[in-house]
Amino acid sequence: MDLPVQDVLRPRSLREALRVLADHPGARPVAGGTDLVVQLRDGRRQAELLVDLSRVGLDGITETDRGIAIGAGTTMDVIATHRAVRTHFPALATAASQVGAWPIQCRATLGGNLANASPAADTAPALLVAGAAVTVASARGQSQLPLEELFVGPGRTSLRSNELIVSVLLPVSRTGAGRRLVERFVKVGPRREQIISVVCMAGRVVVAADGRLELVRLAFGSVAPTPVRARATERLLERRVLDDRLRQEALGVVQEDVKPIDDVRAPASYRRLAVATLLDRFLAEVARG
Ligand SMILES: Cc1cc2nc3c(=O)[nH]c(=O)nc-3n(C[C@H](O)[C@H](O)[C@H](O)COP(=O)(O)OP(=O)(O)OC[C@H]3O[C@@H](n4cnc5c(N)ncnc54)[C@H](O)[C@@H]3O)c2cc1C
Structure with a gap:
């Protein structure tokens, strides 16, 4: 495949890679190339020089x-x-x-x-x-x-x-006696495998021995210009015991919190529904224990 690139350098250390990048402002790093090669081919990104990171030792x-x-x-x-x-x-x-x-x-x-x-x-x-x-x-x-x-x-x-x-x-946090960690990632798209998400969500909750949600972190992808945390929803849920009323309240707050966008893959109205549905399923798992 012909790529619009003048040269590819293959440094053998991080130091060498950083020096090449410092000396060549038109250079771009490439790792697996699964995004960049496609973008260069389609003209969506430019690079005079590629700096191949595969021998730099950044894996592990x-x-x-x-x-x-x-x-x-x-x-x-x-x-x-x-x-x-x-x-x-x-x-x-x-x-x-x-x-x-x-x-x-x-x-x-x-x-x-x-x-x-x-x-x-x-x-x-x-x-x-x-x-x-x-x-x-x-x-x-x-x-x-x-x-x-x-x-x-x-x-x-x-x-x-x-x-x-x-x-x-x-950072690894010790959940401690009586506490329970619930963490999930779910993505929604036109089919189950091999798709770019229309909405994706990760949730991390620590439930204390007395049932209170001690830590709540919720984040969504594909709903805004960048991946986002749903901070108002986290604040609503934190230090509370999860019941049906709180769960319903959270489903309303989250749709305002992440303000889903319209784009070619889905309208905002679909994304709002997907965001609420994913959170609802996650909170059901948290409640089940
Ligand atoms: C068929 C197909 C399906 C895919 N499905 C998904 C999917 O389901 N979910 C998903 O999230 N993605 C998906 N992708 C996108 C892609 O595979 C991922 O984003 C992948 O993790 C990119 O990693 P890479 O090493 O190939 O990056 P590259 O293509 O090598 O680089 C991507 C960008 O990161 C920069 N870069 C790379 N490494 C570094 C570094 N260490 N420091 C600074 N900049 C760096 C490059 O300059 C470039 O701009 C898919 C791609 C393809 C082709």
Whole structure:
């Protein structure tokens, strides 16, 4: 396939990759290429030079005192099947297992899913409810930012052209005696497999021994220019015991909270209904225990 690119460089270390990006403002990193190659071919993105990240060593999952660190170059199939991810962040494992079909999952990376900044990126809501922070590097050093600050608009991030996502940190919280963690990811589309979401949702709730919802995090994809947290709905539910009345109230609040958009894939009215339905099902699971 002919791509409108002058050259491809294959650095062998992060340092070398960052130096190339610093020296060539027209360069663009490529990881699995499952988004970028299609966009270059269709003329939706431009790059004079591609910087192939596949030999830079950004892949792998490590468990540390601070949580689970997932390298930006880790592919979806690795994330979906990793024991600690499945235990502590089941919504992320499910989201990763639903990014395209298996051949795509074996190439598609976490860093690429986030840096591509699609409002429909499946891992984004799951990472938002996990309280993820993104480690970003340039030739000048590294910094960390909350994931929400990465997304600026459809296809746009706060990254500069000389910066790379290095890893994503997920803080592991101990649920403690008598507490219960409920975490889910669900996506809605025209069919079950191989679709870009029309709406997707991740929810993370910790239920205390006395039945109160101690922590509530809800995030939606494909409803707004960026993946979003439903903060007013979270505030409504937090520290309360879930009953039918509270559940109904939450279904009303969430539709205002995320203000779904109209686009080619669905009208706002459909998305409002889908958002309320997904939340209703999630809260039913929380109530069931
Ligand atoms: C058939 C098909 C089905 C798909 N289905 C889904 C789906 O169901 N859900 C979904 O969410 N996505 C889906 N996608 C989109 C895509 O597979 C994912 O977004 C994937 O995770 C992108 O990762 P990548 O490594 O291929 O990124 P690339 O295409 O290599 O890069 C994507 C963007 O990220 C930048 N980038 C890559 N790595 C870094 C880094 N470390 N730091 C900074 N910038 C970086 C690139 O410059 C580029 O702008 C699908 C794609 C295809 C072709």
